[in-house]
Amino acid sequence: MEKPQQIFGIRAIIEAIQSGSEIDKVFIQKEAQGDLMRELMKLVKKNNINFSYVPVEKLNRLTHNNHQGAVAVISPVSFHDLETLVESVLSKDKTPLFLILDQVSDARNFGAIIRTAECTGVDGIIIQKNGSAPVNGDTVKTSAGAVFNVPICKVEHIKDAIFYLQSSGVQTVAATEKTDDTIYNVSLTEPTAIVMGSEDRGVNPSVLKIVDAKAKLPMFGTISSLNVSVACGAFLYEAVRQRS
Known part of the structure; x- marks a missing residue:
């Protein structure tokens, strides 16, 4: 039932x-x-x-x-332990790709991101316990059921997760306009965790200080930002392109 x-x-x-x-x-x-x-x-x-x-x-x-x-x-899903998941992924014969969501709070955006993550082979999504979107009916529906296929980890602090990934040999790349590097100039062919920020303020400044690299998408219109789920899709598919 x-x-x-x-x-x-x-x-x-x-x-x-x-x-x-x-x-x-x-x-x-x-x-x-x-x-x-x-x-x-x-x-x-x-x-x-x-x-x-x-x-x-x-x-x-x-x-x-x-x-x-x-x-x-x-929650319709059970959450995974970060250390157990990372150890399991690193033991496989593939280049890991993780996604860190720094307080994405809209359930529909979260669901859309999960759907794209499943399609691009993301090994796990890491969210913070406080301030993140709930895994509810909207999330499940928008993800088209992908929420049941991608492991999701809840952590106390995003920064601690980043430090753990870095110590495990996984580079962390934050999506932010506060850089001169575009995503096309950053190598995503090694074990990588992409960090996406919240809808209203982006990646937390304290998180930006500790990541290995920062990257932005080139913008040619008059609007200065993309919806976070759209931006996330662009980043993930650039990882797919580089690894193909």
Whole structure:
């Protein structure tokens, strides 16, 4: 039987967390009070579950049921351990290609990126627990089911993931306009992790300081930026071109 995509109600969410359900994100009504809500928040923080405070209108859109000020999104996939995945990929007879998403927050963009990643042979997608888009129905639909085929890792901090990949012999390349190098001047033929930034501010400046290389797409129009899923596709297919 297919798992429900949402759980509503404080007690139901508490029980789901305690039973080990794969909770992707919890939406909490702003200014919500009460002992039960405090118990929920304590559990959410203890288990490092992604959460955000939202107006009640947001919760009302998520469910027509009595949500009591809390709605949880159940992940339809199980997340992978980063170190285990990297070790497994590096042991294979192919050049690894990873994708790091620095707080891409729109579920449809996330789904579109996953779909392209699956088509281009990406070995794993790395996202941060806090600030990233949930893996929900929109993600699954937009990915055309690819979300079930590409391993996804959730990490506490993107920078720690980058340091680990670098120590494992994987170069990190950030997509940013803050460079003179285009993607066509950067070698992607070695083990590589491409870093894509959030929709509103791009790759975090602290992340840009530690990556091995930065690259941009040439722009010839009057609009100065691309949708992140489109830009990601261009980067991934340049990796495919270079490796073909």
